[in-house]
Amino acid sequence: MTIDATTPRFEFRRAASVGEAVQWLATPGARVHAGGTDLVPNLRRGLERPSIVVDIGGIAGLAGIAWRDDACAIGATVTLARLAADARVASTYPALAEAAAAVGAPAHRSAGTVGGNLCADTRCVHYNQGAWWRGAVGGCLKRGGDVCHVAPQGRRCHAAFCGDLAPALIALSAELDVASYGGVRRMAAVDLYRDDGAAHLALLPGELVTAVRLPPPDGVSGYRKARVRGSIDFPLAGVAIALRVGQRSIERAIVAVTGVGPRPVVVGTEAIVGRRVDDETAALLATRVEQSVKPMRTTATPAAYRRQVAGVLAARLLRTLAA
Ligand SMILES: Cc1cc2nc3c(=O)[nH]c(=O)nc-3n(C[C@H](O)[C@H](O)[C@H](O)COP(=O)(O)OP(=O)(O)OC[C@H]3O[C@@H](n4cnc5c(N)ncnc54)[C@H](O)[C@@H]3O)c2cc1C
Numbered sequence: 001m002t003i004d005a006t007t008p009r010f011e012f013r014r015a016a017s018v019g020e021a022v023q024w025l026a027t028p029g030a031r032v033h034a035g036g037t038d039l040v041p042n043l044r045r046g047l048e049r050p051s052i053v054v055d056i057g058g059i060a061g062l063a064g065i066a067w068r069d070d071a072c073a074i075g076a077t078v079t080l081a082r083l084a085a086d087a088r089v090a091s092t093y094p095a096l097a098e099a100a101a102a103v104g105a106p107a108h109r110s111a112g113t114v115g116g117n118l119c120a121d122t123r124c125v126h127y128n129q130g131a132w133w134r135g136a137v138g139g140c141l142k143r144g145g146d147v148c149h150v151a152p153q154g155r156r157c158h159a160a161f162c163g164d165l166a167p168a169l170i171a172l173s174a175e176l177d178v179a180s181y182g183g184v185r186r187m188a189a190v191d192l193y194r195d196d197g198a199a200h201l202a203l204l205p206g207e208l209v210t211a212v213r214l215p216p217p218d219g220v221s222g223y224r225k226a227r228v229r230g231s232i233d234f235p236l237a238g239v240a241i242a243l244r245v246g247q248r249s250i251e252r253a254i255v256a257v258t259g260v261g262p263r264p265v266v267v268g269t270e271a272i273v274g275r276r277v278d279d280e281t282a283a284l285l286a287t288r289v290e291q292s293v294k295p296m297r298t299t300a301t302p303a304a305y306r307r308q309v310a311g312v313l314a315a316r317l318l319r320t321l322a323a
């Protein structure tokens with residue numbers, strides 16, 4: 001299949017079952033295609049050069065949302081639009097519905113999937129460019145070069161993971177089902193990510209995320225993001241919080257931040273557990289968030305702003321959830 005003149009040639013196969021998909025994905029260089037809203041732009045820019053692209057959109061078993069009491073299993077190809085519009089998801093896991101509704105624009109949400117969002121590539125202003133642009137600066141560590149334009153003294157890639165769903169799923173203590181030719185394993189959503197912008201997923205070659213599993217909610221939750229263009233953009237920073245507040249004070253809080261590094265950051269909340277939710281506690285959380293995230297110059301927006309905005313989003317969301 002060829003999408004346009006600059007797109008590499010590859011074989012495109014439509015899998016009818018998970019078994020067929022993982023069999024094909026065992027081929028070196030094979031890649032998954034779900035909604036294609038992240039993969040296809042990367043193919044067109046020559047950032048990906050797969051041998052085979054395996055489309056999983058036709059696998060019936062991956063497209064459902066199943067409930068057992070208040071626990072939920074969401075198939076990998078459920079679209080973000082469906083997730084955002086599902087009334088039971090919105091009332092049980094508000095953070096997840098809000099995160100799904102905040103992804104890109106309507107076209108991205110109607111094609112984009114849960115699995116694709118979790119596995120979307122990291123992003124950097126020096127990398128997500130056409131081949132001509134990248135060639136003019138000689139490539140970079142992530143592809144085609146030997147220097148990082150963000151941190152030229154370093155030897156690692158700082159490209160940022162910008163998926164909106166991941167922090168919500170991490171805050172909600174979700175697990176993932178991961179299938180391969182060798183079988184199925186389960187992993188915590190937080191363990192999907194590595195601190196390396198050039199290889200940020202802890203999936204083995206040929207592995208496919210097939211479902212997300214959520215336990216019953218433990219309190220309230222929410223997601224907020226800051227972006228340049230409110231109608232379409234990736235997060236400059238996105239914050240999810242799952243919160244349980246007792247009679248007088250916070251009993252449990254999980255805070256996760258996206259868009260600020262190669263993997264979502266889980267912020268330590270010991271300092272706010274046991275406290276009432278007031279201005280002082282919100283300011284304490286903002287400080288903890290700002291100390292925990294270390295965005296680099298991977299966007300046109302200054303890193304210091306992204307760090308500050310992450311703290312502000314967390315403080316505001318905490319107040320909103322507690323109210
Ligand atoms: C203009 C624009 C704006 C965007 N804004 C946002 C935004 O605000 N927030 C955001 O989160 N994203 C954004 N995106 C990125 C993208 O649209 C979403 O992340 C989307 O959810 C990706 O899902 P998909 O199904 O289209 O993934 P695909 O493009 O099909 O796949 C993405 C990656 O995941 C892999 N993959 C897909 N499914 C699986 C699976 N089940 N198991 C293992 N690997 C898999 C693919 O091989 C590929 O590497 C934007 C994209 C564009 C072009």
Ligand code: SF4
Pocket residue numbers: 123124125126127140141142143147148149150151156157158159197198298
């Ligand atoms: S952070 Fe550095 S190595 Fe990574 S994509 Fe950007 S310029 Fe390239």
